Amino acid sequence: MTDLPAIATSLERESPLRCLHLVHRNFLVWRKLMLTSMIGNLAEPLIYLIGLGYGIGALVGSIDGRPYITFLAAGMICYSTMNSASFEALYSAFARLQIQRTWEGILHAPMTTDDVVLGEWLWAGLKALFSGTAILLVMYAFGIVQGIAPLAVLPVALLVGLAFAGIALVMTALAKSYDFFTYYFVLLVTPMTFLSGIYFPLRQLPEVAQTVAWFLPLAHAASLARGLTLGDPMPWPLLSIAVLLAYGIVGVTLAAWLVRRRLSR
Amino acid sequence: MLEVQHLRKLYAGRAVVDDVSFSVARGECFGLLGPNGAGKTTTLRCCLGLTAPDGGSIGLGGLPVPQAAREARYRVGVVPQFDNLDPDFTVTENLVMYARYFGIPAREARARAPQLLEYAGLADRGSAKIDALSGGMKRRLTLARALVNDPDILFLDEPTTGLDPQARHVIWDALRKLAKQGKTLILTTHFMDEAERLCDRLCVMDAGRIIALDSPRKLIESLIEPVVLEVYGDDVGEWANANVRALVERLEVSGETAFCYTHSPDAALQALATQPQLRVLRRAANLEDVFIKLTGRDIRD
Numbered sequence: 157m158t159d160l161p162a163i164a165t166s167l168e169r170e171s172p173l174r175c176l177h178l179v180h181r182n183f184l185v186w187r188k189l190m191l192t193s194m195i196g197n198l199a200e201p202l203i204y205l206i207g208l209g210y211g212i213g214a215l216v217g218s219i220d221g222r223p224y225i226t227f228l229a230a231g232m233i234c235y236s237t238m239n240s241a242s243f244e245a246l247y248s249a250f251a252r253l254q255i256q257r258t259w260e261g262i263l264h265a266p267m268t269t270d271d272v273v274l275g276e277w278l279w280a281g282l283k284a285l286f287s288g289t290a291i292l293l294v295m296y297a298f299g300i301v302q303g304i305a306p307l308a309v310l311p312v313a314l315l316v317g318l319a320f321a322g323i324a325l326v327m328t329a330l331a332k333s334y335d336f337f338t339y340y341f342v343l344l345v346t347p348m349t350f351l352s353g354i355y356f357p358l359r360q361l362p363e364v365a366q367t368v369a370w371f372l373p374l375a376h377a378a379s380l381a382r383g384l385t386l387g388d389p390m391p392w393p394l395l396s397i398a399v400l401l402a403y404g405i406v407g408v409t410l411a412a413w414l415v416r417r418r419l420s421r
Numbered sequence: 422m423l424e425v426q427h428l429r430k431l432y433a434g435r436a437v438v439d440d441v442s443f444s445v446a447r448g449e450c451f452g453l454l455g456p457n458g459a460g461k462t463t464t465l466r467c468c469l470g471l472t473a474p475d476g477g478s479i480g481l482g483g484l485p486v487p488q489a490a491r492e493a494r495y496r497v498g499v500v501p502q503f504d505n506l507d508p509d510f511t512v513t514e515n516l517v518m519y520a521r522y523f524g525i526p527a528r529e530a531r532a533r534a535p536q537l538l539e540y541a542g543l544a545d546r547g548s549a550k551i552d553a554l555s556g557g558m559k560r561r562l563t564l565a566r567a568l569v570n571d572p573d574i575l576f577l578d579e580p581t582t583g584l585d586p587q588a589r590h591v592i593w594d595a596l597r598k599l600a601k602q603g604k605t606l607i608l609t610t611h612f613m614d615e616a617e618r619l620c621d622r623l624c625v626m627d628a629g630r631i632i633a634l635d636s637p638r639k640l641i642e643s644l645i646e647p648v649v650l651e652v653y654g655d656d657v658g659e660w661a662n663a664n665v666r667a668l669v670e671r672l673e674v675s676g677e678t679a680f681c682y683t684h685s686p687d688a689a690l691q692a693l694a695t696q697p698q699l700r701v702l703r704r705a706a707n708l709e710d711v712f713i714k715l716t717g718r719d720i721r722d
Contacts, residue, residue, distance in 0.1 A: 174524075177521050177522050180521065181507075181518055181521075184510075184514075184518070185509040185510070188509070256505070256507070256508055256509075257503065257504075257505035258505065258507055258509075260501065260505045261501070261505035261506070261507065261519070262522055263471060264469065264471075264494070264499035264501065265494065265519065265522035265523055265570075266491045266492065266494045266495050266522070266523060266524075267491070267522050268491055419471075420471060420472045420473060421432075421472065
């Protein structure tokens with residue numbers, strides 16, 4: 157018994173990919189509930205897009221020579237990717253951590269907490285990508301975007317998803333119950349949407365608020381999304397990518413440490 | 422298969438596992454017996470590498486734990502105290518998905534699933550939802566799930582807690598079958614009958630320490646008088662203290678029952694015959710008597 161069976165030895169070599177078991181698990185579950193999940197993920201941004209786009213749009217007229225709905229749609233890509241990743245990495249991940257004890261079961265197999273957290277992070281990023289893709293398709297259907305250039309926003313959608321999944325997993329690792337997540341949304345996420353140029357251009361905000369906004373991931377997300385779908389000038393595209401990456405990587409690293417501490421007591 | 426040396430685990434500065442050493446040979450069924458809070462589950466968690474010990478060393482299947490715990494778990498199956506079956510999947514999907522965590526290809530896992538379901542008595546429940554299973558079925562499925570990797574060693578944390586008598590017997594039969602196949606079983610329990618029936622050797626723990634370690638039979642032979650008289654009746658304690666204490670080796674009174682432990686019960690039985698209002702039960706000493714002697718009658722929380 158000092159020798160590991162052949163199968164284990166072969167897995168040792170592919171060890172960084174173990175987290176994909178979790179991505180696979182979550183994908184299989186998502187596939188079962190795909191329709192309801194899609195409707196849930198899409199309904200809110202679509203209602204905002206149509207309701208605000210036409211309602212407020214009629215009052216606002218145009219922004220930078222474009223209809224308001226066009227301006228808003230690019231923001232909605234970010235809003236829906238952010239929400240999609242956040243809900244997955246908060247409520248769904250917490251259910252698997254605390255309520256269903258799914259992670260506990262997985263950790264009895266040859267998996268580590270790092271594998272689990274990394275897998276959840278990648279999965280939440282992928283789910284955000286699905287949502288972003290859906291909004292982009294709606295933009296094509298509405299004639300808001302044309303051609304293939306706007307497809308470049310999809311990698312950004314994944315990146316935005318990973319950034320918010322990273323932050324959300326830290327919250328999940330710290331949470332005692334679902335109530336904690338309400339504070340996260342009310343105190344952090346909702347104010348951030350108003351600070352980050354989702355509903356109206358950032359330049360409407362006072363100078364100080366604009367400076368604060370550029371420290372937040374969502375402002376960079378919105379800047380990249382508008383640049384890539386509508387061709388707006390992006391002030392610092394590389395910095396924006398770096399900020400999103402940093403939020404995601406620092407988030408998932410911290411979350412992995414917190415989960416290890418939480419579960420190995 | 423499992424080698425534990427001077428294991429120590431602290432929670433908030435208090436030792437919940439204190440200088441615990443034991444080793445389990447291949448094919449053996451080893452039981453950790455103790456009241457709540459004795460440190461049984463913590464000992465198991467340390468052995469699996471799920472929590473890091475504060476002292477001592479553990480070898481699991483020849484690998485050092487926690488350093489190589491993940492690798493060691495390829496040859497291990499776990500039945501946890503609380504079911505953590507995946508409620509998002511059906512019965513069969515639970516088995517197939519769990520095999521994936523061991524790196525077993527999906528095709529192979531699907532091919533093996535019917536055999537495991539058969540073993541768990543769930544052959545016709547493959548497509549059932551987890552929520553639709555009874556407590557006993559969930560336990561059996563958890564046991565089947567612990568076998569997806571055909572492990573050498575099985576860890577079972579209170580495998581029959583919360584089950585009805587029928588379901589417990591089914592689990593016991595299943596475990597005996599596994600033992601016969603040469604699997605090493607390590608289980609925690611606070612049921613004496615379970616420990617006595619299943620385990621080749623028992624380790625009695627209390628307050629984080631080992632207080633006895635031997636086969637159930639030897640524990641009974643060496644640690645306690647062979648005959649027990651249980652005497653029931655109003656104010657039995659007072660009467661027994663005055664009249665029986667000198668006739669037996671040990672007397673314990675708990676509520677309205679007096680327990681008399683002795684090698685030769687005749688004198689005590691004669692004295693008791695004069696008291697028709699007291700009911701007497703004569704029986705052989707069992708593991709529960711040993712357990713109570715070692716750990717006392719106080720309630721643990």
